[in-house]
Amino acid sequence: MKVATEDYRALAALRYRIRLFLSEGDEAARRGGLEPQQYQLLLALRGLPEDAEATIYTLADRLSLKHNSTVELIDRMEKRKFVHRTRSRDDARCVLVSLLPRGEEAxxxxxxxxxxxxRAGGTALVDALEMLLKRTPESRRKKKTRGVTI
Amino acid sequence: MKVATEDYRALAALRYRIRLFLSEGDEAARRGGLEPQQYQLLLALRGLPEDAEATIYTLADRLSLKHNSTVELIDRMEKRKFVHRTRSRDDARCVLVSLLPRGEEAxxxxxxxxxxxxRAGGTALVDALEMLLKRTPESRRKKKTRGVTI
DNA sequence: TCCAATTATATCGTAATACGATATATATTG
DNA sequence: CAATATATATCGTATTACGATATAATTGGA
Structure with missing residues (x-):
């Protein structure tokens, strides 16, 4: 079953939009002296829901990374004095990560x-997404005739 | 001017949603034997608008990468026989990148x-985005009282 | 027409990233 | 209590991404 060029274009356009959006944030992070993922770590720490503990397990989930990648990211950030680790009292297997003042500022x-x-980038992203999700009538017709996977 | 915890949470939630969405694609790419960015390159190539030429300059823009990163990505993909470069006839500075059958299949x-x-991930992403963009009435009120940057 | 400026791509150096594999310690379960 | 599961750390390897620098081709203005 082949994918129509149109679908490729829609997928590519969506990723372009997402990438534009994300790279704006990456640049903001770099201007603030952080690598993109480092900023994401700090943001995840700072923006954790109330009921969540900043374990490596949790942070790995929030960052959609494997735990070992998360460990190393935290290593580097601890080295730079942005965060620091403490062993949890409740469960000695667990490490809790907290923001240091330097990390808070950053x-x-x-x-x-x-x-x-x-506000600038967000709207375009929503538009691109909705376009792709809604599909054009043309695409819908194709779906029927080809038993497309969706 | 401080950022409210609520805003941090909204930002973090949005990035989480985006990251979930993207990591699904990353996993699909890996299942297909491609690194995430490699898939993005192939997709960008395959999904270029009609009026666009697959120069490194253009691909770098579509991938939101610096040109040198794009060059190296193409290097690796050319090595693996997914794509191949030809020097443009119109402008000898330009290299045109094309998909090989192997790349097309992948x-x-x-x-x-x-x-x-x-369909599964897209809707949640739109929701998270719209929520952040629209803001809650609570956030709007804060904006007025604090002269928030938005 | 000529040449300085600009543009497109390639290479190098460096740090960060991300994964799989493996290891250690702690907690849980049957 | 032993077996199993969970949480984190370390190692090895490839990829990624940027800044810096270099080379070649094109452009635009004098």
């Missing part, structure tokens, strides 16, 4: 800019 | 799965 700096920029 | 395999998965 994430704030970037987040502030990010909030400002968000 | 991108199709992943794109097919991706189209299937898209």
């Amino acid at each position: 994430v704030q700096e970037v987040a502030r800019q990010r909030i400002t920029e968000l | 991108v199709q395999e992943v794109a097919r799965q991706r189209i299937t998965e898209l």
Whole structure:
């Protein structure tokens, strides 16, 4: 079963939009002296839901990374004094990660800019997504005739 | 000017949603034997708008990468026989990148799965985005009182 | 027409990233 | 209590991404 060029274009366009959006944030992070993933870690720490503990397990989930990647990311950030680890009292297997003042400042700096920029890029992203999800009538017709996987 | 915890949470939630969405695609790519960015390159190639030429300059833009990163990505994919370069006749500075059959097959395999998965993740992403963009009435009130940057 | 400026791509160096594999310690389960 | 599961750390390897630098081709203005 072949994928129509149209679908490729829609997929590519969506990823382009997402990538544009994300790279704006990456640049904001870099301006604030952080690598993109480092900012994401700090943001995940700072923006954890109330009921969540900042274990490596949890952070790995929030960052959609394997635990070992998360460990190393935290290693580097601990080295730079942005975060620091403590062993949990409740469960000695668990490490809790917390923001240091330096990390708090850094994430704030970037987040502030990010909030400002968000309105600009966000709408285009929603549009691209909705377009892809809704599909054109043309695409819908194709679906029927070809038993497309969706 | 401080960023409210609520805003951090919204930003973090959005990135989480995006990251979930993207990591699904990453996994599909890996199942197809491609690294995530490699799949993105193939997709960008396959999904270029009609009026676009697959120069490194253009691909770098579509992937939101610096040109040198794009060059190296193409290097690796050319090595693996997924794509191949030809020097443009119109402008001898320009290299044109094209998909080889192997690349065509690979991108199709992943794109097919991706189209299937898209409906599942896409809606949640739109919701998270719209929530952040719209803001809650609570956030709007805060904006007025604090002269928030948005 | 000529040449400086600009553009497109390639290479190098470096740090970060991400995964699979493996290891150790702690908690849970039957 | 032993077996199993869970949480984190370390190692090896490939990929990625950027800044810096280099080379070649094209462009635009004098």
